Amino acid sequence: MSSPRATADDFLTISPRIRVLPIIHGSGDFAVLVRDELLNRRYDCLAVPLPPSFQEDVEAAVEQLPTISVVVQVDAEDDQSEAELGFSYVPIDPCQGVIAGLRTARGERIAREFIDLETPRFVAATGHFPDPYALKRVSPERFAAAMLAVVPPAPSEQSQQRILWMAARLRELETRYRLILLVCSILDWPWIRDAYQRRLAPPEPESFFAPIATYPVDPRTLLFVLGELPYITGLYERGRRELTPDDNLSIDGVKEMVLEARERLRAREPRIAQRITPQVLSIYFRYVRNLSLVDRRLTPDLYTLIVAAQQTAGDDFALALAETARAYPYARLDDDGEGAFEAPGAVRMGINRAELPVWGTGPMVSRLPGQALSWRTCELRPRPRRQEQGRWRQRWNPFGMCSWPPEDDRIESFHRHVRDQAKAILGADLARTEKFTTSVRDGIDIRETLRNWHTGDLYVKVVPPSRGSIEAVVFLFDVPADPAVYTNRTTWYAEHAEESTLAFYATDPMKKLVGPGIAQAEYGGALFLFPPRPIPDIWNDPRLDFADTLEERLLAGAFLHSQDRHVAIVSPKLPPASWRRLARKFGRKIVHLPLKRFSGQLLERLRTFHVLNGKQVRSYAADFIRDL
Secondary structure, three states: OOOOOOOHHHHHEEEOOEEEEEEOOOOHHHHHHHHHHHHHOOOOEEEEOOOHHHHHHHHHHHHOOOOOEEEEEEOOOOOOOOOOOOEEEEEEOOOOHHHHHHHHHHHOOOEEEEOOOOOOOOOOOOEOOOOHHHHHOOOHHHHHHHHHOOOOOOOOHHHHHHHHHHHHHHHHHOOOOOOEEEEEEOOOHHHHHHHHHHOOOOOOOOOOOOOEEEEEEOHHHHHHOOOOOHHHHHHHHHHHHHOOOOOOHHHHHHHHHHHHHHHHHHHHOHHHHHOOOHHHHHHHHHHHHHHHHHOOOOOOOHHHHHHHHHHHHOHHHHHHHHHHHOOOOOOOOOOOOOOOOOOOOOEEEOOOEEEEOOOEEEEEEEOOOOEOOOOOOOOOOOOOOHHHHHHHHHOOOOOOOEEOHHHHHHHHHHHHHHHHHHHHHHHHOOOEEEEOOOOOOOOEOHHHHHHOHHHOOOEEEEOOOOOOOEEEEEEEOOOOOOOOOOOEEEEEOOOOOOOOEEEEEEOOHHHOEEEOOEEEEEEEEEEEEOOOOOOOOOOOOHHHOOOOOHHHHHHHHHHHHOOOOEEEEEEOOOOOHHHHHHHHHOOOEEEEEEHHHOOHHHHHHHHEEEEEOOHHHHHOHHHOOOOO
8 A cells, every 4th residue: 555645734744743833933923823723723732942941930921911021041151250141031922923822822721841951051043034924825834845945954052952852852742642733943843853753862951050030021122022013013912802803914013003103293293294195105105115125025124114204204204103113002101101111120121132130231142033133223313301301491591592504595495486486476467468470479378369269360478577576575374373372573684695684473492492402493474584684673663563463563574674565475365455455554565475386395394493592503403403
């Protein structure tokens, strides 16, 4: 008789009683795969690559999920008098395949066996793996088979000993259990299978003492513990609690996180959040996709998400996205929302280092190492804390204030553009139409030509040069202006011949300090006089006390000090009769340009400006002022 034909399902079978599921540690997709595997087959034992000494603490910590914690073992060395004290730990992470397996096995009353070798100082082995999102189209057997050709041999003597030990433990376990599932790293499973098949002798266990303890993790440092982003990890937990689908959160979770970041930004900076339209989000997601493909990934990492947000929507949105990504919904936060220790004696994690209560700071190695990480820097200007703003406010000198030159150049350029458009409107009023003779002049007048179509004559436009000029331009961004909102009213004088004399009303800059000696405000209305010349402060000029509103006082100042007959006004609505009567009182005429004629995003950028507490602040202001 011939032996039964092997199937793809047999590829991950070590023996009739042992099946292995190779995973990438720290992947939510693999954590879902482990859970489904345990629920779809009738296993009576789950074997995991952790030492038996960790079992009691790890299973107790698993019961405390969704609270994130770490089970830490202090390295046991013969002589630590000169060497730095090190630690190894097991992350109790819902998106960790081993932890997800233990969690499911406990719920299904499946026996758990910790089969790894006890080691005094753990040596981790990471690798570069394909994106786990491929599991949506590829079976676990095909995924493992594709990796088989590039899995290197055990990189260290300790790894070789651990593999031999786990293979021997599996031979022992199959005498007691009917069907065993081994969940291990994709780097270890071929060599465990080889050692099992060859029946290689295990190493002699080493006796040592290394204390083990469980610590909660500071919520602000969860990013360095969890395999997935803290926010995405929270979505997996939400799916478990609410029994909602969680098999595609590696993509759908990113979309939800981006939308949540926009909502957070809208609650804090509604004007900035308005610029993040569906069209901007569409461009953002295409950019994220392209950057991910350049990095040979199917799903984006945090760096890709932040860089794309910064380059498509600005620093504020990128910062909101970064804060959302690191927020774990099941962590308790302080009043500022910055995060606090969930218990006295929490661990503060960092890049391969940690600060532990009593033990201090030292190198930290995960016993469930996953994808090799490369840390890259992205410069984002954080928002100041309340304590910092209080110190800056106390040191503010009210007698020394100036503007930020890049913003001056930006709004002066826009002011010149508006002035040119207003001049063009003046010239358009003088335009006339005449019959075509020898030249088309300023173009064919289509309307007049069609009107006289029966005569067969062509008519052309004649636009003579505009007469006069415009010296004063008034911007009214918010009509009607609330005096309780726009409390900052002042007149600034030009520092050089290319700047205008500027009078404006704006929000109180002291309510929003963004750096030492740097305040941010928003124009409600502004008057530009060019060429610049000194004028009395229009807000203290008794000749203008008849004006009842902020807009009327600003317009009265423009009509009073303009040396030209025409004054350009940019406002969201047509000038009312009161403004026209005010213009006639000073012998002026209004040239109106609607505010909607210009881009809303451009106007929002122009409205926001910074007040510096002295010219010396300009030397470092760029370090604190975010580009909008």
